[in-house]
Amino acid sequence: MVMKFIDEFRDPLLVRALVEDIRRRAHGPLRLMEFCGGHTHAILRFGIRKLLPSHLEMLSGPGCPVCVTSSTGLDQAMAMAEIDGVILTTFGDMVRVPGRRGSLQKARAEGADVRIVYSPIDAVALAEKNGSRPVIFLGVGFETTAPGVAASILQAHNQGIKNYFVFSLHKLTPPATKAILDSGEVNLSGILGPGHVTTVIGTDAWRFLSGYHVPMAVAGFEPLDVLRAIRMLVDQVNEGQARVDNAYSRSVLPQGNRTALAVMNEVFEPCDADWRGLGSLPGSGLCIREKYAAFDASKVFPVVVTPSPDPPGCRCGEVLQGVISPLDCSLFRRICTPENPVGPCMVSAEGTCAAYYQFGETRLED
Amino acid sequence: MKTEKIELAHGEGARLTHELISRLFKHYFSNPYLDLLHDAAVLPNPNGRLAFTTDSYVIHPIFFAGGDIGKLAVCGTINDLSMVGAKPLYLTTGYILEEGMPYADLERVVCSMAGTAKEAGVEIVAGDTKVVERGSADKIFINTAGIGWISNEVNLSPGNIREGDKIIVSGSIGDHGMAILCLREGLEFSTSLVSDCAPLNGLVQTILGRHRGVRAMRDPTRGGLATALVELAQSSGLGFEVEERCVPAHESVRAACELLGLDVFYVANEGKLILIVAPEEAEAVLRTMQNHPLGREASMIGQVVERHPQKVALKTILGVRRVMEMLAGAQLPRIC
Numbered sequence: 001m002v003m004k005f006i007d008e009f010r011d012p013l014l015v016r017a018l019v020e021d022i023r024r025r026a027h028g029p030l031r032l033m034e035f036c037g038g039h040t041h042a043i044l045r046f047g048i049r050k051l052l053p054s055h056l057e058m059l060s061g062p063g064c065p066v067c068v069t070s071s072t073g074l075d076q077a078m079a080m081a082e083i084d085g086v087i088l089t090t091f092g093d094m095v096r097v098p099g100r101r102g103s104l105q106k107a108r109a110e111g112a113d114v115r116i117v118y119s120p121i122d123a124v125a126l127a128e129k130n131g132s133r134p135v136i137f138l139g140v141g142f143e144t145t146a147p148g149v150a151a152s153i154l155q156a157h158n159q160g161i162k163n164y165f166v167f168s169l170h171k172l173t174p175p176a177t178k179a180i181l182d183s184g185e186v187n188l189s190g191i192l193g194p195g196h197v198t199t200v201i202g203t204d205a206w207r208f209l210s211g212y213h214v215p216m217a218v219a220g221f222e223p224l225d226v227l228r229a230i231r232m233l234v235d236q237v238n239e240g241q242a243r244v245d246n247a248y249s250r251s252v253l254p255q256g257n258r259t260a261l262a263v264m265n266e267v268f269e270p271c272d273a274d275w276r277g278l279g280s281l282p283g284s285g286l287c288i289r290e291k292y293a294a295f296d297a298s299k300v301f302p303v304v305v306t307p308s309p310d311p312p313g314c315r316c317g318e319v320l321q322g323v324i325s326p327l328d329c330s331l332f333r334r335i336c337t338p339e340n341p342v343g344p345c346m347v348s349a350e351g352t353c354a355a356y357y358q359f360g361e362t363r364l365e366d
Numbered sequence: 367m368k369t370e371k372i373e374l375a376h377g378e379g380a381r382l383t384h385e386l387i388s389r390l391f392k393h394y395f396s397n398p399y400l401d402l403l404h405d406a407a408v409l410p411n412p413n414g415r416l417a418f419t420t421d422s423y424v425i426h427p428i429f430f431a432g433g434d435i436g437k438l439a440v441c442g443t444i445n446d447l448s449m450v451g452a453k454p455l456y457l458t459t460g461y462i463l464e465e466g467m468p469y470a471d472l473e474r475v476v477c478s479m480a481g482t483a484k485e486a487g488v489e490i491v492a493g494d495t496k497v498v499e500r501g502s503a504d505k506i507f508i509n510t511a512g513i514g515w516i517s518n519e520v521n522l523s524p525g526n527i528r529e530g531d532k533i534i535v536s537g538s539i540g541d542h543g544m545a546i547l548c549l550r551e552g553l554e555f556s557t558s559l560v561s562d563c564a565p566l567n568g569l570v571q572t573i574l575g576r577h578r579g580v581r582a583m584r585d586p587t588r589g590g591l592a593t594a595l596v597e598l599a600q601s602s603g604l605g606f607e608v609e610e611r612c613v614p615a616h617e618s619v620r621a622a623c624e625l626l627g628l629d630v631f632y633v634a635n636e637g638k639l640i641l642i643v644a645p646e647e648a649e650a651v652l653r654t655m656q657n658h659p660l661g662r663e664a665s666m667i668g669q670v671v672e673r674h675p676q677k678v679a680l681k682t683i684l685g686v687r688r689v690m691e692m693l694a695g696a697q698l699p700r701i702c
Contacts, residue, residue: 122552
């Protein structure tokens with residue numbers, strides 16, 4: 001039951017050789033950050049962390065779309081869902097995130113029409129089917145999801161669908177990376193670059209990192225992809241370099257995916273955005289351009305919510321910046337569990353806390 | 367007949383209800399106990415212990431590759447009885463129908479239940495039907511309850527599990543969950559995904575008839591293989607060690623899981639079982655299973671150990687050991 005193009009990248013013999021290589025080459029303490037929640041997930045699922053030398057530390061970054069969505073953004077979405085007649089659609093993870101007034105799941109139980117979709121195109125189809133009711137798609141995610149959401153707006157535009165709207169909470173990854181480096185709270189030896197995001201934006205978009213003298217290696221999501229990128233980072237550190245290397249060349253190009261970028265830029269423009277943990281970052285969000293304002297839920301359904309603080313005791317913000325590990329949070333596993341999440345990092349499959357919980361980052365007594 | 371729809375009157379106990387019973391239920395389920403149409407089925411009293419269970423089925427969509435809600439409702443209860451070592455004998459079935467459901471769909475479901483029950487050698491001896499207003503249910507909900515007989519020689523319980531016992535799974539995992547998910551979401555790579563929905567009593571009775579070393583069984587339905595293993599480890603008070611590379615999963619299922627960012631260990635099964643077997647009999651049990659149509663892909667996936675009590679350790683394909691947890695909440699596809 002071999003899976004082509006996947007199992008080759010999980011070959012235990014090649015993995016062992018690569019790990020040996022990394023062990024030989026990695027000297028002194030190294031702190032690498034995986035930006036992407038998908039990497040955190042893969043690293044824990046396969047047990048990669050346990051293969052690495054103890055002086056090579058892997059920190060988890062902010063790459064979880066649901067996690068970085070601010071409580072205020074979530075409250076706004078809740079308020080939109082409660083408008084009479086509105087169908088609010090979004091990705092599955094989003095409905096479980098607790099906001100100040102509960103989650104979208106709770107709003108649904110209380111009568112709001114909240115539906116999970118797998119693609120914004122499904123939300124457009126829903127709008128077409130329910131012509132008399134506004135269908136709002138709550139868009140979260142990075143450069144990976146934004147082009148698809150932009151395409152859904154273009155599709156609605158081209159088909160003359162007037163009851164489809166997008167509430168864009170989309171975010172851009174390079175500004176968040178800059179913010180983490182600027183804050184100086186974590187001292188990074190290198191960054192494992194996000195594979196899917198960089199497939200869209202291209203390795204060229206990360207060139208600014210050389211100004212921080214931080215090396216990057218873009219990685220795919222299989223064990224060999226991740227380990228190869230780690231070896232590239234170790235080599236760069238040894239050589240005193242700060243390049244952007246590409247360990248995911250079967251997907252990532254220097255210029256990215258021009259078609260996806262063109263669609264994204266046609267519909268969206270950068271704007272300031274609130275990030276959980278990182279605060280408001282200039283030019284880090286994607287807002288709908290004036291030309292497509294008729295599809296912009298934030299303009300058509302302006303809702304006013306009082307800015308809400310993050311849940312008390314929740315250290316999701318610090319986890320997202322790699323400042324602490326979930327194990328350092330006193331709520332982790334005790335009060336905050338996937339069934340009863342206090343913060344979004346425990347909700348999303350890409351959340352660091354959920355990955356630590358699911359893949360048991362606790363010790364086995366041998 | 368083809369365009370006929372279920373009406374509220376079909377559940378009101380009057381003429382239409384009687385018509386439904388004679389035209390459909392009695393016609394398809396006919397057996398000496400049901401045919402008397404008493405208020406309760408009167409059954410012979412066997413020697414030994416009885417197992418008794420119930421489950422409700424609300425699956426959407428009601429027809430899927432490899433089965434339908436009716437087959438699922440019969441298999442689910444048969445399998446629950448089988449897991450305690452019982453030979454399933456009698457089922458009852460209760461229907462909640464939505465007004466407007468096409469009669470032909472109901473007939474297809476009932477026919478499928480009758481076929482599955484016949485295949486499994488089980489009789490449907492009593493039933494009930496209610497019809498609710500359009501919108502109050504999703505086409506059809508089915509409840510089944512079942513009675514099974516346990517031979518005095520059979521004693522299955524997680525409490526019997528001992529250090530050194532072997533863990534066997536009867537075949538590839540994740541087939542049912544991925545077939546349903548992909549169909550429900552209209553994901554187009556779903557063509558090769560077929561639910562494994564099947565009655566396991568034949569396989570179980572074959573194993574129990576030939577071997578004495580089976581300690582406990584569990585069918586890994588919702589929550590998947592991982593959740594069932596953790597449940598067994600917790601009730602046994604011992605630790606389990608599982609080898610990821612030994613766990614069978616079809617390529618199409620694994621590929622769909624990869625695409626959606628799901629973990630196949632947590633995807634539902636409806637025709638698989640986990641066995642914990644005494645070490646000296648494990649190979650023989652495995653061979654018996656592999657000679658049965660529902661156990662052809664059976665595989666020994668791990669063993670029971672004394673260390674890390676109540677925990678399941680997974681040795682990943684990279685040879686690293688990590689804790690395997692129960693599924694918490696629902697598995698959701700990744701966003702990026």
